[in-house]
Amino acid sequence: MKIGLFFGSFNPIHIGHLIIANTMAENTDLQEVWFVISPHNPHKKKDSLLHAFDRYDMVEKAIYDNPRLRACDIEFHLPQPSYTIHTLAHLQEKYPQKQFALIMGSDNLVNFKNWKNYEKILEYYELYVYPRPQTPATEFDNHPKIKWVKAPLMDISATYLRECIREGKSIRYLVPEAVAELIQRKKFYQ
Ligand SMILES: Nc1ncnc2c1ncn2[C@@H]1O[C@H](COP(=O)(O)OP(=O)(O)OP(=O)(O)O)[C@@H](O)[C@H]1O
Numbered sequence: 001m002k003i004g005l006f007f008g009s010f011n012p013i014h015i016g017h018l019i020i021a022n023t024m025a026e027n028t029d030l031q032e033v034w035f036v037i038s039p040h041n042p043h044k045k046k047d048s049l050l051h052a053f054d055r056y057d058m059v060e061k062a063i064y065d066n067p068r069l070r071a072c073d074i075e076f077h078l079p080q081p082s083y084t085i086h087t088l089a090h091l092q093e094k095y096p097q098k099q100f101a102l103i104m105g106s107d108n109l110v111n112f113k114n115w116k117n118y119e120k121i122l123e124y125y126e127l128y129v130y131p132r133p134q135t136p137a138t139e140f141d142n143h144p145k146i147k148w149v150k151a152p153l154m155d156i157s158a159t160y161l162r163e164c165i166r167e168g169k170s171i172r173y174l175v176p177e178a179v180a181e182l183i184q185r186k187k188f189y190q
């Protein structure tokens with residue numbers, strides 16, 4: 001079974017993420033997509049980062065009715081910051097029968113050279129990359145391990161959502177209803 005891993009902070013998960021994950025699960029040979037929630041992205045500051053358990057809960061709420069999407073907490077038990085190469089090694093050890101691939105936007109490909117042991121990642125894993133606007137060409141664009149997958153895009157980010165919440169603006173339709181309800185009930189990001 002081939003599984004696509006979609007890494008991120010998901011602070012919070014939003015429909016931009018969900019559209020990508022569902023497109024990958026439905027339109028490629030990936031049977032499942034796992035949201036790998038990073039407690040701490042090695043390239044991001046920890047400001048306004050909700051606890052990883054709360055971000056995991058929101059992912060679970062967002063995907064509860066889609067059997068091909070799963071939330072993955074493996075990085076919660078690994079040393080921080082979460083380097084993808086370490087996470088991949090642990091996943092492969094835990095699930096030796098499964099074949100893993102990475103899912104990322106073309107914006108991530110631009111920074112990919114700065115990821116820890118990126119050559120090793122490319123040696124062992126395929127990258128399913130969806131084009132994002134205004135991202136420059138990279139040396140990886142024609143790499144044999146890279147599969148380009150066109151996906152519908154929503155021009156939103158978790159940063160934008162957090163701003164809306166802080167300013168008391170509506171986030172309706174930008175996150176699933178169950179996620180909006182949890183954010184409101186727990187007073188996240190206020
Ligand atoms: N609107 C979007 N459409 C497609 N991909 C997205 C979108 N927003 C984020 N992504 C991608 O999803 C992955 C996980 O996103 P993550 O939660 O870390 O970022 P984010 O939503 O941009 O958050 P923040 O604004 O806090 O940086 C990243 O690879 C990111 O590039």
Ligand SMILES: O=C(O)c1ccc[n+]([C@@H]2O[C@H](COP(=O)([O-])O)[C@@H](O)[C@H]2O)c1
Nearest residue numbers: 007008009038041043083084085115116
């Ligand atoms: O392993 C690395 O060196 C590395 C560096 C930057 C990002 N990542 C992974 O990529 C994920 C998405 O990154 P970002 O910055 O687009 O949110 C992040 O959550 C990490 O799992 C990994």
